Each structure stands twice: as structure tokens, then as C-alpha cells.
Amino acid sequence: MTDAPETPQPPRAAALVRAAFLPLLALVLGALVLVITRVDLAPSVSPDFFFATEDPALASTRAIEEVFPTSEQLYLMARLADPLSAEGLARVRALSDALKAIPGVSSVLSLTHGPPRPEAVPGSALWGRLLLSAEDPRSTNLVVTLGPATEDARRATLEAAEQVVARHDLPSFALEMSGVPFVVELVRRSLVRDLRTFSFAAVLVFGLLVALVYRSWRVLAGTLVSCAAAVVLTLAGSHLLGAKIGVLSANIVTIVFVLTLSHIVFLTANAERVAAEHPGLEAARQAGLGVGRTLGASFWAMATTLFGFLSLRLASAQPLRELATAGAIASAMAMLSAFGLYPRFLAAAPGTPRSAATLAGAPRRLRPARTLPAVAVIILALVAAFGLRRLDTDPSLLAFFAPGGPIYRGIARIDASGGSSPLMMVVRDPEAAGATLLGDRSAAKLRALQAAFDADPVTGVVLSLPVLLDEARRVPLARLLSRGQLVDLLLSARFEHIARTFIDPSRSRALFLLRMREHGRQATRQAVIARLEAAIASQGLEIDAVGGIYDLQAQLGSLVASSLLRGLGGLMALFVVIAALVAAEARTAAAMVFALVLVPPLLLGTMGFLGWPVDFISSPAANVALALGIDGMIHLVAAVRLARRGGLAPGEAWSLACAVLRRPILGAMAILAGGFGIFALSSFPPTRRFGLAVALGTLAAAASALLVLPRLAAPRASDRERLAP
Secondary structure, eight states: OOOOOOOSSOOHHHHHHHHTHHHHHHHHHHHHHHHHHHOOOSOOOOTTTTBOTTOHHHHHHHHHHHHSOOOOEEEEEEEOSOTTSHHHHHHHHHHHHHHHTSTTEEEEESSSSSSSOGGGSTTOHHHHHHHBOSSOTTEEEEEEEEOOOOHHHHHHHHHHHHHHHHHHOBTTBEEEEEOHHHHHHHHHHHHHHHHHHHHHHHHHHHHHHHHHHHOOHHHHHHHHHHHHHHHHHHHHHHHHTTOOOOTTGGGHHHHHHHHHHHHHHHHHHHHHHHHHHOTTSOHHHHHHHHHHHHHHHHHHHHHHHHHHHHGGGGOSBHHHHHHHHHHHHHHHHHHHHHHHTHHHHHHTSSSOOOOSSOSTTGGGGOOOOOHHHHHHHHHHHHHHHGGGGGOOSSOOGGGGSOTTSHHHHHHHHHHHHHOSEEEEEEEEOTTOGGGOSOSHHHHHHHHHHHHHHHHOTTEEEEEOHHHHHHHHTTSTTGGGSOHHHHHHHHTSGGGTTGGGGTBOTTSSOEEEEEEEOOTTOOSOHHHHHHHHHHHHHHTTOEEEEEESHHHHHHHHHHHHHHHHHHHHHHHHHHHHHHHHHHHOSHHHHHHHHHHHHTHHIIIIIHHHHHTOOOOTTTTTHHHHHHHHHHHHHHHHHHHHHHHHHTTOOHHHHHHHHHHHHHHHHHHHHHHHHHHHHGGGGOSSHHHHHHHHHHHHHHHHHHHIIIIIHHHHHSOOOOTTTSOOO
16 A cells, blocks of 8 residues: 555645745844844853842852952962962062953962962961961962953953963962853853854764765755854844843854754755655655655644643753843744745755655555563663763853863862862841841851851862951051951951951941862762751851852752753643644554653663763753754654545554654754754763753664554554565
8 A cells, every 4th residue: 555646736824934045034134234233252151150130049059248348369379388478479460460460350368469478378267278378388469359340341450361361370480270250261161162163063974964965066055055044044033132142042053953954854855855746746846745744844843842842941040031032033033034935946956856765665664663662761761860860950160171281170179279169158147136247146147157168178278358357457456456356457447447348337237258169079069058947056057149150050959950840841731732733542642642751761861871961061961962852753743634635554663663763863863963062072071961962862763653652652563464476
């Protein structure tokens, strides 16, 4: 039995697509002008880029900073034979002077800048912990405070600081630099480099794979034009909606190529099938019939992907929300470009191009779905699911840089010496007389809390009011002053109002400023903060507020985990509805849902076993892979329904659909996995993990679509149902 003959008249949808070619081309050209003249393609990265501006977590940090003014800081570590020798102090002084002369630097603290005299530093409660390292007596720290500045001005300040460090860095005076502004700038540079290098490389790799699979310059030209148009329309649409290029949407070029290629693969496959059925039909009608066969399934695949991206808008993490907007626009523009531009290239061919394996002989190779491969995929998913418990959604700051590299080594050394990630904890004493913290009991509690924080292995340098008061008492006759008078002195211009950072005007709340260590951290950041909060409670004090980059990163790790659950859960719920509409029968819809459920554990569980951190850059890989898996399944079920309308029995219809779409699905997955696989060459580990995770996910989706879905959805064909060889 074969397909019923189909009228060689293209459907009305194909005529509409054909009529939209010129208007769409004009729209693309206008969008290209907008992108060239107005769109800033450089990723925007700032210290608080994790969260939306209205997010409560960010609001808490900013509220603390309003009461206890702090500034961004860079931390430098200098390693030399003897930091307090005359030669060592001369080098520290020269470096400090050079750093202080940089525009945008408000102050520099070092052995020669800040303390009353260098030899007093080792015995100082403040300067000793700030400028010297207990782990390495041959090193000394410098703290560079940055003033308020625009993003461009801050970038110029950091570049100047790097140049100063490079000039003074010698084997006998080895320098390392860290700090949140510096790390953020390194992340931005890595993203810019990847955006330029790998977006261009993706075009080459995708183009090469398409050329090898289809062996047609018209297919290659149509693919590149359609994908490029989708990229331009996505960038222009994002700009018009006010969406910036962020740390996740920096990969939007590759994502747009993926989404557009998915439509193109099935358009080409259906056009090839039409050509095999109607070999005498002109190419334009073959392409039109191919459009008609593909449009419905592609629309549902696009809708699923679009809403899958929009589900990320529920997340508080700003990078995920930026990707949600860009991804939703990309989903619509990918389909618009694929159906509005690509069919013209198929229609222009003298004969519809064939892929390396023609579909004309497919009916002679029909066979029912096999049980063993489907069971193997299910078992693999069950085994991989045990790796979900090992997923690390709260990776260390060092996970963003290549282990063993110079940046990694530098941050690790500074981190081990004094910590690299700021945490702010505001406390009050509920038992304080007059609500002030300057009484004897409250002061004793604050001092005990300082000792508890100092003893915690995850904390580095801890600064607070007790440390300042201990330092102030070293001034001659200062011991004759009360605590209130000492605070007044530290609030004066003589001491640069330093006490404002650690006690509020009412003197009822105090700030503990901790530099947290990232290297070697075993517990999650949330667990660390909970331990510190328990130490506060044990001293009879109360938490008033918690903030800082360390706290934001802790909440981001939790948000990544919850976003994975919400995003994938929402996508699955949506897919249940779409599966019911596309399949039109309960058994097929249930099989589609079950086959898709296998993809997340196959991907995320494998990442857990491999020890890949799931950071906010690599976490959307599961959504992308799931969307690709949905695409293949929808097209497969649509092909089954078409075959059933042609008179085939259920078993025959599934066998025919798998025979026709096996190579297109595998070809699409090979193209997409190969394209994303180029990110493995990135020097930025999160980008590398993102690419490899999507490549792995596409392979898992292909296996589930071709092996599990047909076996569950198709009834066991009897001998009479099977096509004769």
C-alpha cells in the first residue's frame, strides 16, 4: 500500500507565502539598516546584572547601600620577598601612586597609603587584616576604591588599572588583581569575544553541514539568507522592545540559526517527498506542496518554542528574562523567515534538490518500531535521573574561568588570601538600651560576632564597627574617649567619615562587611549565609538585612534551579495541550508527552554525572533541547496523520512516517549538534558548557523522537499491515 495520490495544486497557504516574499524582503532590509545604525551588539554586563531592577533581592542590597554607603573595590595582591622592607615599600608606594592617579579611582589603601606608618600594620586590628595575609607572609594586599561612573568610564578605569599592573608586575614583585568590577569586566570580554568569534564560526559550520547533507547551492544559499534574515529581524525586534544584549542573549545569533534551520530541514524534506511522488511537477509547485505539508506542524512547533521562552519571564534572574524576550522574538522571526524566504529558493531550482539519501525508496524499507532500542533509551533516562541530585546550580565564581589559566590562578590566590565576593549583613540588638549599639552589652555582642565570623573558614577579611573602634583606640589618648565619642571621631572628615559605612545615623544598626571565599567552598552560598545568620542569633542579635554580590549569587543559584523546574514544567504543560491538538488521539498524545519527558533527565542527569555546573548561562540549554525535541515529534506525528488520511493502517502510517522523516530528523539534529558543538572551543567555560549541553540534548531528543515515540504510539503491526518488500 502507498500514499494516496495528492493533487499537484499547491494549497492556499503556499500562495500566501509566495506573495509575502517581497514585503518580507523589504522588511528585512529595513531591519538591517536599523541594526547597523542603532543596535549595540556588545553584551551589557554590570555587577548587579543577575536581577531585574525591581527585584526584592536587589532592592535589599540597594537599601543597605543607601544607609551604609559603600563603593566598588578592586583587590590586588603583591608577592615579594619582604613586604615591609625598604625595597618592598618603595615598590608598593610606586604602584599605589600609579593606581591613585587613574581617573575613576577615589582611593588606594596599601602599606604606604592609609596606615599612619607601615611598621604599625602588623599589630593593627584594621590594617593587619586588610593589608596582610595570614596564609602568606610574603604577600601584601592593596584595596582600590572606585568612584561612581558610567559603564564606559568604569571600563576605561579597569583597562587603565590593568595597564598599571602590567607595568609593575615583575618576578620579584608578582601582582594579581580581582574584585567584582574586574570579574564582571572579564565576563563581558569573554561574551563579546564569543559573540564575534562563534557567531561567525556557527555560520560557517552550519553552512558546511547543510552543503554536505543537501549537496545543493540553492539550498545552501536559501538557508544562509533565511537564517541571516531571522537574525536581523530578531535583533531589530529586540531593540524596538527595549531588550538589551545580555549575558544569555549574547548567544542569540546561534539560537536563531538553530530555530530557523529546524523549519528549513523539514521544509526541504517535505519538498523532496513531493518531488518523489510527483516527479513531473515543476519545482515551484513542488515547493508549494512542501510548504503546505510543513506549515501546520511548524506552527505548533514554533508556538511551543515561543511559549517555552516566554516561561522564563517568570524568573527573577535578569539574564533569563532577557533571553525570554529575545528567544520569543527569535521563535517568531525564525518561522517567518523560513517560510517567507526559503521556499523561493526551492521554487527557483530546476528540480527539487535531494539530500544524500533520496526518499523515493523509503516504502521498500518500512519496518515496525522496535522494542529493544526504545527500552534502552528509557533505561538510560532512568539511570541518568540519578545524576539530577548532583546538579550544581550554585557554582563557584571560579567556575566561570578555565582552571589553570592566569585569570583563574589570580582570582584563586586573592580569594584564598582575603576573599573576593562581598557580603553585607546588617544587625541590631533587640535588648539594647535606648536601641543603641554603643552600650557595654551590645558592644560585647558585636565583638563576639566579629570573632565568630573571623573563625568561619569561608570568610576572608571581615570589617565591622568593633574593628574600627579597636583601631581608633591606638590613637594617643583615645582610650580616654567613650565609644560614642570614638564614633563621632570616626565620622569626622579627619577619618574620611569611615564610620558611616558601619553604623547607621541612629546608631541602632551595624554593618558587617565580609569578603567571602569562593575557592574550595563545599556548601551552597545559601547554606553558608544560613550558618552566618545562626552565628548572629547565637550572640543575641537580630538580622536586619542581608545583601551584596555574594547574597545575590546565592539567590541566583536558587533561582536557576527553580527556573529549570518552572520553565521545563510550564513547557511540558503547554506541550500536553499541543500534543492533544496535533495527535488528535489519546494514545499518540500520551506517547509524545512520555517521549519528551525523557529528554530533561537524559540531559540534566548526564550533566550532573559529568560534574558540569548549571550556571545561569548554561541553564537554558535544557529549554533549547526540549524545544528541538518537540519540533521533531510534532513533524513526525503530522506525517503519520497525513499517511492515515491517505488510507494507511496505523502501523503502516508510523512505519512510513519514520522512514520518511528519520533522515531529516537525524540530519537536523546532526546539523544543530555540530553547530552548537563549536562552542566547545570557547575559552569561556559557561559558553562551552552551554554549547555542549545543547548538542547533548539534541541527540537525546532525536533518540526519544525516533525510537521511543513510534514504539509507544504505533500499534504492533500484523503481517497483513506491513508493506511487502
